[in-house]
Amino acid sequence: MDGNSLGSLPKITTKRLKQVLQKEWGEGMIGSWSNAGWFDSPIKVGDKIAPLIGAKKGEVIVADTTSVNIYKALCAAISLQKGRKIMLSEAGNFPTDLYMMQGIEAFSDGQLEAKVVEPDAILDNLNEDVAVLLLTQVHYKTAAIKDMKTITKKAHEKGVLVVWDLSHSVGSIEVELSKCKVDFAVGCGYKFLNGGPGAPAFIYVAKRHQKRALPILAGWMGHQDPFAFTDAYTPSPDIARFRCGTPGILGMAALECGVDLFAQTTIGDLRKKAMQLSRLFIELMAQECREYGFELASPNEDTKRAGHVAFRHIEGHGIYQAIKKEGIISDFRTPDILRFGITPMYLRFQDIYKVVQLIKQVMETKAWDRAEYKIRAAIT
Amino acid sequence: MDGNSLGSLPKITTKRLKQVLQKEWGEGMIGSWSNAGWFDSPIKVGDKIAPLIGAKKGEVIVADTTSVNIYKALCAAISLQKGRKIMLSEAGNFPTDLYMMQGIEAFSDGQLEAKVVEPDAILDNLNEDVAVLLLTQVHYKTAAIKDMKTITKKAHEKGVLVVWDLSHSVGSIEVELSKCKVDFAVGCGYKFLNGGPGAPAFIYVAKRHQKRALPILAGWMGHQDPFAFTDAYTPSPDIARFRCGTPGILGMAALECGVDLFAQTTIGDLRKKAMQLSRLFIELMAQECREYGFELASPNEDTKRAGHVAFRHIEGHGIYQAIKKEGIISDFRTPDILRFGITPMYLRFQDIYKVVQLIKQVMETKAWDRAEYKIRAAIT
Numbered sequence: 001m002d003g004n005s006l007g008s009l010p011k012i013t014t015k016r017l018k019q020v021l022q023k024e025w026g027e028g029m030i031g032s033w034s035n036a037g038w039f040d041s042p043i044k045v046g047d048k049i050a051p052l053i054g055a056k057k058g059e060v061i062v063a064d065t066t067s068v069n070i071y072k073a074l075c076a077a078i079s080l081q082k083g084r085k086i087m088l089s090e091a092g093n094f095p096t097d098l099y100m101m102q103g104i105e106a107f108s109d110g111q112l113e114a115k116v117v118e119p120d121a122i123l124d125n126l127n128e129d130v131a132v133l134l135l136t137q138v139h140y141k142t143a144a145i146k147d148m149k150t151i152t153k154k155a156h157e158k159g160v161l162v163v164w165d166l167s168h169s170v171g172s173i174e175v176e177l178s179k180c181k182v183d184f185a186v187g188c189g190y191k192f193l194n195g196g197p198g199a200p201a202f203i204y205v206a207k208r209h210q211k212r213a214l215p216i217l218a219g220w221m222g223h224q225d226p227f228a229f230t231d232a233y234t235p236s237p238d239i240a241r242f243r244c245g246t247p248g249i250l251g252m253a254a255l256e257c258g259v260d261l262f263a264q265t266t267i268g269d270l271r272k273k274a275m276q277l278s279r280l281f282i283e284l285m286a287q288e289c290r291e292y293g294f295e296l297a298s299p300n301e302d303t304k305r306a307g308h309v310a311f312r313h314i315e316g317h318g319i320y321q322a323i324k325k326e327g328i329i330s331d332f333r334t335p336d337i338l339r340f341g342i343t344p345m346y347l348r349f350q351d352i353y354k355v356v357q358l359i360k361q362v363m364e365t366k367a368w369d370r371a372e373y374k375i376r377a378a379i380t
Numbered sequence: 381m382d383g384n385s386l387g388s389l390p391k392i393t394t395k396r397l398k399q400v401l402q403k404e405w406g407e408g409m410i411g412s413w414s415n416a417g418w419f420d421s422p423i424k425v426g427d428k429i430a431p432l433i434g435a436k437k438g439e440v441i442v443a444d445t446t447s448v449n450i451y452k453a454l455c456a457a458i459s460l461q462k463g464r465k466i467m468l469s470e471a472g473n474f475p476t477d478l479y480m481m482q483g484i485e486a487f488s489d490g491q492l493e494a495k496v497v498e499p500d501a502i503l504d505n506l507n508e509d510v511a512v513l514l515l516t517q518v519h520y521k522t523a524a525i526k527d528m529k530t531i532t533k534k535a536h537e538k539g540v541l542v543v544w545d546l547s548h549s550v551g552s553i554e555v556e557l558s559k560c561k562v563d564f565a566v567g568c569g570y571k572f573l574n575g576g577p578g579a580p581a582f583i584y585v586a587k588r589h590q591k592r593a594l595p596i597l598a599g600w601m602g603h604q605d606p607f608a609f610t611d612a613y614t615p616s617p618d619i620a621r622f623r624c625g626t627p628g629i630l631g632m633a634a635l636e637c638g639v640d641l642f643a644q645t646t647i648g649d650l651r652k653k654a655m656q657l658s659r660l661f662i663e664l665m666a667q668e669c670r671e672y673g674f675e676l677a678s679p680n681e682d683t684k685r686a687g688h689v690a691f692r693h694i695e696g697h698g699i700y701q702a703i704k705k706e707g708i709i710s711d712f713r714t715p716d717i718l719r720f721g722i723t724p725m726y727l728r729f730q731d732i733y734k735v736v737q738l739i740k741q742v743m744e745t746k747a748w749d750r751a752e753y754k755i756r757a758a759i760t
Contacts, residue, residue, distance in 0.1 A: 002410045009406035017397055017630070025577055026389035029709055030382045038577055065625025067599035068448060075487060091611055096600035096625065099613035103598030107455060109491060116611060190626070197405055197418055197629035218483030219447035220476035229714060231471055231496060233479040245445025245476065246570070249577035250397070250630040329410055334609060 001355060002329045003343030004168060004308045007194030013257040020253045041252050042243050046202055048259045049193075052267060053166060053185065054176035055204050062189070062252060063243045066167055066201040067096045068217070069186040070134070072242055073203055074104060075216035077132035077161040077184055078112065080209065084131035085112050088160070090119045094140045097165055101134065122151070126158040133160050137175070138168035138306040141337050143298045145173065145306050149180040156181065167191065172274065172307035174267050177204060184209070189251075192307060192343065194258030200251050203242050210238055219244030261345065273344035275302045277352055278309050281340065284356040285311065292363040297337055310339045317375040318368030323358050325367075335375070381735060382709045383723030384548060384688045387574030393637040400633045421632050422623050426582055428639045429573075432647060433546060433565065434556035435584050442569070442632060443623045446547055446581040448597070449566035450480045450514070452622055453583055455596035457512035457541040457564055458484075458492065460589065464511035465492050468540070470499045474520045477545055481514065502531070506538040513540050517555070518548035518686040521717050523678045525553065525686050529560040536561065547571065552654065552687035554647050557584060564589070569631075572687060572723065574638030580631050583622050590618055599624030641725065653724035655682045657732055658689050661720065664736040665691070672743040677717055690719045697755040698748030703738050705747075715755070 024032040033039045046060035053060070063069065074087060087101045093116075101114035117125050126133065133155045137146050148164060155162045163184040169175050171192030177185055183206050189199030205213060218233045220226050222241045225234075235241035279302055285294060297310035313319055313336060320332040331339040340355070362368055404412040413419045426440035433440070443449065454467060467481045473496075481494035497505050506513065513535045517526050528544060535542045543564040549555050551572030557565055563586055569579030585593060595615055600606050601623045604616045615621035659682055665674060677690040693699060693716060700712040711719040720735070742748055 006405075006410045008409070009401060014398060014401045014406075017401060018394060021389060021394045021397060021576075021634075025386075026394075029388070030386045030711075031704075031709065032577065064444065064448065065599070065628075067601070067625035068444065068597060071597055079487070093611075094600075095603065095606075095609050095611065095613075098611050099598040099600055099603065102613045103594075103596055106594060106598070107459070107596050111489060196401075197412065198626045198632070200628065201625070214483075214486060216483055216487050217448060217451055218479040218486070219445070220474075220479055221447070223475065223479065226475075227714070229475050231473075231475065231478050233475075233482045245447035245581070246578045248445075248580065248628050248631040250634055251628040252578070254401075254630055324411075331410075334607070 001340045002331055003347070004172070004191050004341030005331050006190055006197060007192060007258060007343065008346055009196070010194055010257050010261055013196065013254050016253055016257050017250065020250060038247070038249050041249065041256070042247050043240065045252060045256050045259060046239070048256070049170070049202055052175070052262055053170055053187070053204065054178050056178060056207065058239055059207055060202050060204045061239045061242050062200050062202045062255065063247060064201060066165070066186055066188045067100060069201050069203040070097055070100045070163070070165065071104070072215065072217055073163045073184040073186055074100060074132055074134060076205065076209070076213035077163060079214035080212060081131035081161060084129055086115050086130040087112060087132050087134060088115050088117070088122070088125055088130050089134045090122055091116050092119065093134070094136055094165065094167065097134055097136060123154055126155055126160050128159065130158065130160045132163060134163045134165070136165040136167065138173065140168055141297065141333050141339065142310055143168070143306045143308045145304055148176070148182065152180045152182055168306060168308070171262065171267070173271055182206065189255045189258070193255065194261065195255030196251065196258070198251065199255045199258070200248060205239055205242060210241070215241045215244070217244040221245060221247070265345070270344045274307055274342050277342050277344060277347060277349065278302065278305060280349060281309050281342070281352045281356065284352065285359070288356050288360045289363060307343070308339050308341045310337050312336045313338060314376065315368050318371040319359070319362055321371035321374065322362045322367040326358055328355055328358055381720045382711055383727070384552070384571050384719070384721030385711050386570055386577060387572055387638060387723065388726055389576070390574055390637050390641055393576065393634050396633055396637050397630065400630060418627070418629050421629065421636070422627050423620065425632060425636045425639060426619070428636070429550070429582055432555070432642055433550055433567070433584065434558050436558060436587065438619055439587055440582050440584045441619045441622050442580050442582045442635065443627060444581060446545070446566055446568045447476045447480055449581050449583040450477055450543070450545065451484070452595065452597055453543045453564040453566055454480060454484060454512055454514060456585065456589070456593035456622070457543060459594035460592060461511035461541060464509055466495050466510040467492060467512050467514060468495050468497070468502070468505055468510050469514045470502055471496050472499065474516055474545065474547065477514055477516060503534055506535055506540050508539060510538065510540045512543060514543045514545070516545040516547065518553065520548055521677065521713050521719065522690055523548070523686045523688045525684055528556070528562065532560045532562055548686060548688070551642065551647070553651055562586065569635045569638070573635065574641065575635030576631065576638070578631065579635045579638070580628060585619055585622060590621070595621045595624070597624040601625060601627070645725070650724045654687055654722050657722050657724060657727060657729065658682065658685060660729060661689050661722070661732045661736065664732065665739070668736050668740045669743060687723070688719050688721045690717050692716045693718060694756065695748050698751040699739070699742055701751035701754065702742045702747040706738055708735055708738055
């Protein structure tokens with residue numbers, strides 16, 4: 001129940017990694033940068049991710065971590081927005097999004113400001129001083145889905161560029177970057193894409209911005225001709241300027257295995273099953289565990305909730321530990337959030353039933369009270 | 381003959397990766413972040429690299445790519461040098477080093493300047509306007525070794541901080557970061573450390589700077605308490621502030637396998653054999669191929685030349701292709717450099733003999749003239 005945090009290991013991945021290690025690295029050696037397609041893999045895998053997020057070929061590249069890509073996207077947006085000094089985001093966004101903005105502010109010598117406002121104040125804070133708005137489409141605690149189209153449109157009306165963090169969206173819900181006219185986006189490879197622990201992340205840059213948006217991380221792999229080895233940096237004219245250093249091939253190969261699974265289904269079908277699984281989970285919890293004080297922390301409306309279901313409980317940490325002891329892995333998010341990943345690619349309806357029965361048993365027997373290490377949420 | 385570009389696959393690596401995939405990811409799932417030590421692996425592997433470069437425990441962390449670490453080190457140095465605006469480096473340095481400086485300049489709105497001077501003008505350009513000097517210890521074309529101790533001392537005399545790029549040093553020559561009082565360093569995992577294609581890189585920050593040097597890439601993994609999920613960034617007080625996003629575990633595990641091999645030997649012993657191999661190569665080339673117009677591009681003196689040997693030849697690209705056809709992989713660097721990696725951990729004296737015989741045969745038969753794709757160096 002944690003595939004929204006670390007997706008499961010696909011059967012094909014071990015086999016593919018053995019091939020990368022023994023054939024490509026062991027035998028092909030340095031030649032595999034061209035012969036096995038290593039050099040172009042960030043573009044190739046990016047092009048495979050593109051249809052999952054409503055982007056076009058040549059708009060997505062796999063590189064670095066999500067955090068680093070947030071940084072690249074923010075700086076690229078800022079490079080297009082001379083005279084505007086604010087980076088805007090919302091309180092309670094995933095921490096790394098806010099931290100990357102704060103890092104930029106700290107180094108800007110007063111030229112840039114990281115502004116964090118309450119979620120309901122975002123639209124009121126869009127104005128001519130704002131260079132870029134950074135939001136996460138699906139909230140990491142509640143799974144609430146933001147209205148990407150409306151928010152992007154309202155930002156554009158004020159001349160604000162938008163960076164969407166798709167970490168909890170990609171591979172889980174339908175995303176329409178082109179249709180929503182999104183400027184920049186980033187996303188994570190190790191959650192619903194099943195790319196493995198610390199899988200490389202990706203960055204999306206709309207075609208219309210690619211020639212003008214500057215890559216702050218001006219690395220040799222983003223040069224228009226890396227192997228000319230010149231002293232002066234000339235960025236590639238396309239998405240390749242947003243690669244920086246040498247891509248990690250083992251992580252890239254594992255990510256590709258995960259992404260390839262999506263060719264066997266559609267995001268629409270996955271989303272449909274995920275909604276049914278989540279609905280069942282919420283209703284079974286209401287039916288079986290009503291008396292135990294769980295509060296649904298996710299939106300109740302199916303279309304407003306993405307790929308996980310969160311409940312609040314004052315003894316959340318003890319419950320998390322007690323069900324883990326019985327083999328069900330969920331996530332605990334301080335102070336009182338129990339988060340259950342809904343991954344329709346491999347989760348069955350009977351799994352939902354079993355989990356609810358286990359939670360019921362834990363509550364009935366007060367097993368949560370015997371947890372080894374327990375935090376009681378200080379709820380005021 | 382290319383282990384300075386991509387080190388060979390250690391026997392243990394395939395076995396270890398299978399374990400990481402099946403046991404740690406497949407069975408242990410998200411729990412492996414603590415149970416299998418994934419979370420602490422950047423520090424653990426960093427501590428294993430430290431003795432190879434004369435650094436102390438807690439001064440090295442594995443993260444990101446070399447290019448990104450150059451960026452982090454430059455910005456960290458700049459954060460300590462208010463009022464100084466120049467980043468200094470030398471012409472002909474590895475491109476990504478120069479490019480990263482240029483990227484910083486482009487975004488600084490005139491506050492910072494990337495200054496690239498001729499190698500022999502570095503010392504004369506050290507002055508009170510220079511914030512940071514960025515140099516590569518071993519030149520990627522010639523293998524010439526810079527005098528780290530003297531240069532660092534002269535920089536410090538002018539209040540300049542120094543970033544050393546160890547990409548062609550680590551695992552190849554003895555490096556003494558502490559003894560040389562080096563401020564920052566970065567290095568590459570996929571060359572002499574045998575960490576695999578695009579292995580993660582590392583950054584060294586001297587203990588004395590760790591509390592004050594700011595991490596420009598202020599990511600959640602560098603927060604002093606990542607799982608508190610607070611909105612405000614407070615950097616870890618130690619080397620951990622220089623991690624940013626989630627580490628790629630597959631690449632990390634492969635790198636650790638490569639680094640672990642060094643526990644079976646010493647850099648001193650490796651260096652001694654490497655000097656003997658290189659000496660033999662240079663002397664055999666002089667003896668067997670004297671008439672064919674090769675010019676040694678590396679220093680002739682053993683102690684001034686690191687882990688590869690480079691020759692200039694006007695038909696370098698054709699020769700590179702012709703010997704590759706016979707199974708000997710070297711490197712070609714435009715316009716006329718043939719580069720041979722000397723990796724004492726697995727290269728034998730008889731291999732050197734065979735390579736020279738092959739080069740001789742290629743020259744005798746003019747096989748280089750039949751290369752499929754040939755660039756003739758335009759030497760003026």
